[in-house]
Amino acid sequence: NAGVTQTPKFQVLKTGQSMTLQCAQDMNHEYMSWYRQDPGMGLRLIHYSVGAGITDQGEVPNGYNVSRSTTEDFPLRLLSAAPSQTSVYFCASMSLLWEQYFGPGTRLTVT
Amino acid sequence: GQQVMQIPQYQHVQEGEDFTTYCNSSTTLSNIQWYKQRPGGHPVFLIQLVKSGEVKKQKRLTFQFGEAKKNSSLHITATQTTDVGTYFCAGLAGTASKLTFGTGTRLQVTL
Numbered sequence: 629n630a631g632v633t634q635t636p637k638f639q640v641l642k643t644g645q646s647m648t649l650q651c652a653q654d655m656n657h658e659y660m661s662w663y664r665q666d667p668g669m670g671l672r673l674i675h676y677s678v679g680a681g682i683t684d685q686g687e688v689p690n691g692y693n694v695s696r697s698t699t700e701d702f703p704l705r706l707l708s709a710a711p712s713q714t715s716v717y718f719c720a721s722m723s724l725l726w727e728q729y730f731g732p733g734t735r736l737t738v739t
Numbered sequence: 740g741q742q743v744m745q746i747p748q749y750q751h752v753q754e755g756e757d758f759t760t761y762c763n764s765s766t767t768l769s770n771i772q773w774y775k776q777r778p779g780g781h782p783v784f785l786i787q788l789v790k791s792g793e794v795k796k797q798k799r800l801t802f803q804f805g806e807a808k809k810n811s812s813l814h815i816t817a818t819q820t821t822d823v824g825t826y827f828c829a830g831l832a833g834t835a836s837k838l839t840f841g842t843g844t845r846l847q848v849t850l
Contacts, residue, residue, distance in 0.1 A: 638761075659836070670827060671782065671840040678836055686837060687740070718781055726770060726831065728838065731779040 630654055632731035635718050640737045641709040647726040649734050651719030657729075659722035660702040661686070662694065665733075671718065677702055684709040708737045740831050741766045747789035752848055755795045758815040760844035762828035765789050771804055771811045772838070776822045 635650045645719040661676035673686030693705040719731040741763040752758055770789045774782040786795055788804035795802045801814045815822055828841040
């Protein structure tokens with residue numbers, strides 16, 4: 629039982645490049661979400677999903693796309709990377725008891 | 740939108756001293772959760788409080804949910820170096836599916 633996994637662990641992008649951050653969970657949780665964490669800003673919700681085929685925007689969705697074709701996977705796409713998207717990205721899934729489990733994170737630098 | 744503030748932002752204590760962090764929401768919450776994040780790690784779920792005035796204990800940690808369900812606190816008795824990290828509260832408001840995280844309190848414990 630791996631919990632929530634994220635790849636890659638580290639990534640460096642040039643401005644304007646696109647990429648996908650992968651997230652998978654093996655706990656059969658319906659609810660999954662993406663956060664970004666910046667120093668002094670806490671965790672800010674980017675997008676979330678309450679089940680396969682259903683996604684919604686969080687607090688800071690601009691510049692990011694998500695899709696949820698299966699219960700297990702919830703990838704986050706950066707359409708055209710900008711230096712302001714340099715951050716640590718966490719994926720999380722939530723149990724029916726509202727307990728949220730986080731992945732190990734992806735540290736992204738955009739130059 | 741909903742805002743969740745935490746104070747203090749940072750606290751440095753000597754091992755054995757007590758520590759308290761406070762969480763205040765701009766709106767009434769249906770539940771509040773607490774997470775701990777070690778340096779370089781990911782947030783880990785600690786506990787969830789649902790009822791007005793609820794108090795829960797985990798060994799040296801005591802969590803309280805305010806009577807008005809707009810504030811919460813985490814108290815650590817006799818801190819240890821293993822308590823080092825950032826403590827976040829996160830609130831769920833009404834029927835919303837989005838958790839809003841506080842800005843976190845970073846705890847440093849020295850011998």
